[in-house]
Amino acid sequence: MSVVDSPATRRPNDPGRSQQHRAPGHAKPKRRSRESGRTPWLLALPALVLIAGLLGYPLVRMVVLSFQNMRLRELLSGRTPPWVGFDQYTKVLGDGVFWSVVGRTVAFTFVSVLISVLFGLGIALLMRRVSRGVRLFMVVAMMFVWALPQLVAAQIFRWMTDSDFGVVNYLIDKLPGVDYQNHSWFVNPWQGWSVITTLVVWAGIPFLAITLNAGLTQVPKELLEAATVDGATPWQALRNIILPILKPLIMIVTTLSVIWNFGLFTQAWVLRDGHPEPQFQTLATYSYTQAFGQSRYSLGSAIAVITVLLMLGVMIFYIRQMFRIGEVD
CATH class of the missing domain: 1.10.3720.10 (MetI-like)
Known part of the structure; x- marks a missing residue:
């Protein structure tokens, strides 16, 4: 082995060496941060779906109904009420x-x-x-x-x-x-x-x-x-x-x-x-x-x-x- 290639003379800031040792260390925090960012949403997803079903749908129906003219005849017959803007x-x-x-x-x-x-x-x-x-x-x-x-x-x-x-x-x-x-x-x-x-x-x-x-x-x-x-x-x-x-x-x-x-x-x-x-x-x-x-x-x-x-x-x-x-x- 030559003196130039010996471990004692190899510079610590060698690009190949630094990338080899630092690349795995940088990938793990990013992966962990992504996983930690998804966890709250996954935990809150059932509650969000329940709220959307219990509150979101009636609210949307109420807004739609306010632009129509729902009367007793439409309610009993099941026909779509006319739009009145x-x-x-x-x-x-x-x-x-x-x-x-x-x-x-x-x-x-x-x-x-x-x-x-x-x-x-x-x-x-x-x-x-x-x-x-x-x-x-x-x-x-x-x-x-x-x-x-x-x-x-x-x-x-x-x-x-x-x-x-x-x-x-x-x-x-x-x-x-x-x-x-x-x-x-x-x-x-x-x-x-x-x-x-x-x-x-x-x-x-x-x-x-x-x-x-x-x-x-x-x-x-x-x-x-x-x-x-x-x-x-x-x-x-x-x-x-x-x-x-x-x-x-x-x-x-x-x-x-x-x-x-x-x-x-x-x-x-x-x-x-x-x-x-x-x-x-x-x-x-x-x-x-x-x-x-x-x-x-x-x-x-x-x-x-x-x-x-x-x-x-x-x-x-x-x-x-x-x-x-x-x-x-």
């Missing part, structure tokens, strides 16, 4: 009743979400100041309220506010100078909506309080103790320390509450015995009444599509907040 949307958007329903739904959503979030935050702050046993009792009690089906809760509130046998009228009637015997809460729209709002807030507080209480556990105690030593009041500590830390979580639970309350149906429907008056109509009940109460299925579909579009902005905002929190984490 944007006629259903023109009728809806040009109807003053529809816009009054939209305004009523937006006003109810704003008031109910505001009250729910404030009460939920207040209860969450209270839970951090009570003993562990009391906090556990509060969590269990709220979990029972949260687990109660909406239909059952609405039936309970309907019985409580009944004009003849309601316990609410009975208790208020015991106050001196007050006559609430056989009082109907739904003659006056303001009183009727106060009952509906109370029911929705009562059912929504457990989720908000428990979630915000979990968020409060992430607030560093050292910051609160330092603020107390510096002479900060509880209100200043809440405004300058607690709320900034809880802001992302508050935005998420508020957005979820908006989505849930905007689609109000069960509470208003049950409290009005399946026949909500015009002053108690929401977008969900109005769409259902038009479609199945008056057999105007395409018009009801158009109202439902518009409702989804109105909620699309809120859902996009919610998804953006989720991604922002994921980036921070």
Whole structure:
């Protein structure tokens, strides 16, 4: 063997040698990265297929139906309804009743979400100041309220506010100078909506309080103790320390509450015995009444599509907040 070809004199940066030793090492990470990138999609594929089947197909059918004129004769005969283009949307958007329903739904959503979030935050702050046993009792009690089906809760509130046998009228009637015997809460729209709002807030507080209480556990105690030593009041500590830390979580639970309350149906429907008056109509009940109460299925579909579009902005905002929190984490 010559001196030039000996292993001792061979340069370490020999191209043939470097490629021979580095090529296998570079191929494995790429293969692993591809496999790791496919794994989440493969795991999520069954859920995506199920969601597409349960939600995607009905949504597409609803959109298609909104461009047709489905009547009772087409429904019974099975014939394809005639296409009318944007006629259903023109009728809806040009109807003053529809816009009054939209305004009523937006006003109810704003008031109910505001009250729910404030009460939920207040209860969450209270839970951090009570003993562990009391906090556990509060969590269990709220979990029972949260687990109660909406239909059952609405039936309970309907019985409580009944004009003849309601316990609410009975208790208020015991106050001196007050006559609430056989009082109907739904003659006056303001009183009727106060009952509906109370029911929705009562059912929504457990989720908000428990979630915000979990968020409060992430607030560093050292910051609160330092603020107390510096002479900060509880209100200043809440405004300058607690709320900034809880802001992302508050935005998420508020957005979820908006989505849930905007689609109000069960509470208003049950409290009005399946026949909500015009002053108690929401977008969900109005769409259902038009479609199945008056057999105007395409018009009801158009109202439902518009409702989804109105909620699309809120859902996009919610998804953006989720991604922002994921980036921070």
